[in-house]
Amino acid sequence: MGAVIAPSILSADFARLGxxxxxxxxxGAGLIHVDVMDGHFVPNLSMxxxxxxxxxxxxxxxxxxxxxxxxxxxxxRYLDAFRHAGATAMTVHVEACPHLHRTVHAIRGLAxxxxxxxxxxxxxxxxxxxxxxxxxxxxxxxDPGFGGQTFIPGTIGKVARLRAELVRRGLQHVEIEVDGxxxxxxxxxxxxxxxxxxxxxxSVFDPRAPVGQNVGALRAACGFHEEAVTRP
Ligand code: DX5
Ligand code: ZN
Numbered sequence: 001m002g003a004v005i006a007p008s009i010l011s012a013d014f015a016r017l018g019x020x021x022x023x024x025x026x027x028g029a030g031l032i033h034v035d036v037m038d039g040h041f042v043p044n045l046s047m048x049x050x051x052x053x054x055x056x057x058x059x060x061x062x063x064x065x066x067x068x069x070x071x072x073x074x075x076x077r078y079l080d081a082f083r084h085a086g087a088t089a090m091t092v093h094v095e096a097c098p099h100l101h102r103t104v105h106a107i108r109g110l111a112x113x114x115x116x117x118x119x120x121x122x123x124x125x126x127x128x129x130x131x132x133x134x135x136x137x138x139x140x141x142x143d144p145g146f147g148g149q150t151f152i153p154g155t156i157g158k159v160a161r162l163r164a165e166l167v168r169r170g171l172q173h174v175e176i177e178v179d180g181x182x183x184x185x186x187x188x189x190x191x192x193x194x195x196x197x198x199x200x201x202x203s204v205f206d207p208r209a210p211v212g213q214n215v216g217a218l219r220a221a222c223g224f225h226e227e228a229v230t231r232p
Contacts, residue, residue, distance in 0.1 A: 003187070003195050005200060005204070006033040006067065006197050007020075007032060008034075008147065008201035010147045010201050011147045011202050017055075020211050022058065023210060023212045024212065025062035026212045027214070027215030027219075028212075028215055029062075029204075030065065031065040032055060032058075032059050032064050033199045034052055034068045035047075036048065037072065038073060040072070052066065052082055052087050065113070066087050067089035068087040069179065070090060070092050073096055075092045075103060076097075076102075076106060089113035089135070090113070091116065092104075092115070092116060094127070095118070100116065101129075104133050104134060115134060115137070116137060116138065120140055131165070131166065131174060136176075136197070137176055137177070138179055138199075141178050141181055149180060149181055155178060156189050159178060159190055159194050160193040176196050178190050178198055178199065181202075183202075184217050190222070
């Protein structure tokens with residue numbers, strides 16, 4: 001099968017972010033993943049719409065989806081700002097959205113691709129009602145908040161169960177994205193289970209090899225496919 005590789009810029013060298021992203025794109029990355037943290041929903045702070053606006057020309061040049069992973073409380077308050085900054089896909093957490101259906105449709109209303117994420121301890125069943133309304137279902141394979149954590153192996157079973165559910169309901173177009181601790185050693189099992197987008201920070205921006213080469217290694221490890229993620 002194979003999967004699109006989505007570099008998480010959280011682990012990039014911020015002093016040379018533009019160059020890192022160009023290298024990742026040259027290596028075949030199809031999506032740029034921007035981790036937004038608020039110090040409330042997760043115990044860390046990261047970046048906001050200004051960084052997304054700075055990345056926008058690079059993503060457009062590369063023809064890559066610019067996805068914001070909103071690990072924030074009350075994401076509805078910021079959807080407009082991120083969309084206007086250039087985000088073309090916006091993913092919110094089930095655990096942070098009491099009115100998830102409304103939030104997902106607000107994202108759709110902004111002509112962006114809606115995604116919904118669940119934490120490692122949240123069962124796949126929590127996605128059941130919202131699946132027909134989303135473009136992306138994101139399964140966290142670490143507890144969100146930090147890069148460089150260890151992959152939780154139970155995620156592979158969650159991917160397989162979600163894939164079976166999507167097939168059963170004729171929703172095969174929904175992307176299954178996995179985020180956290182993804183590396184060449186586990187990416188193949190995830191792709192075989194039905195993952196279509198692999199987020200990777202540490203393994204893409206590992207300074208021991210050029211960024212493009214790291215992306216290529218992940219693509220090769222999971223048997224890449226050319227099918228691009230469609231822009232809205
Ligand atoms: C975790 C973030 C991830 C993470 C990925 O809260 O959502 O995107 O930083 O980085 P690695 O690949 O280092 O786990
Ligand atoms: Zn993320």
